[in-house]
Amino acid sequence: MKASPSLLPVLRSRLQGELLALLLLHPEREYNITELAADFGVTPTTVLREVDRLIGGGILTDRRVGRSRLVRARTDTALYRPLSDLMSVSFGPLPLLSETLADVAGVRQAFIYGSWAARYNGESGPPPADVDVLVVGDPDPDTLFDLAEEASRRLRREVNIHRVSAEAWSARTDDPFLTSVRERPLIRLNLEREA
Structure with a gap:
């Protein structure tokens, strides 16, 4: 087991x-x-x-x-x-953020990264203090800010959303932030809308 x-x-x-x-x-x-x-x-x-x-x-x-x-x-x-x-x-960030981001125009992909993703993947450590989210696409920044505030309230922990363009995400550049995100656990959010 x-x-x-x-x-x-x-x-x-x-x-x-x-x-x-x-x-x-x-x-x-x-x-x-x-x-x-x-x-x-x-x-x-x-x-x-x-x-x-x-x-x-x-x-x-x-x-x-x-x-x-x-x-x-x-x-x-x-x-x-x-x-x-x-x-x-x-475990709430996964269903809550998947459901919420599925309805945001311009979001192509989204991932949870950082300590929450590490704990989800079984890495031991202290409980995550926040939830870090990477959004790929071109959604409205104000919409993402509002969404992060509402998610923080519902999850009772800070939700940080970082937005990158689809081009930057697929380019595999040597951007230190994106390199760091890719090297650690990433949990892809299911953005398919339910019928």
């Missing part, structure tokens, strides 16, 4: 953290098992095992629609708010 994730070592796996963050931070949505497996790049059986544990623990609820099994967060328990808050500050 893999070591517990560095972002929140009380969890059994990174998948468990990602799954909890997605479901608890979007309590209004239902997700089917196949969709979750595709989102996380694992088999439906792997997701199903995690979902069954979380349903058994009263954290998630499910229902069947035809052959599909839909799951969502249970918001009617004393666990919901504190667990949601915990997932927001630990």
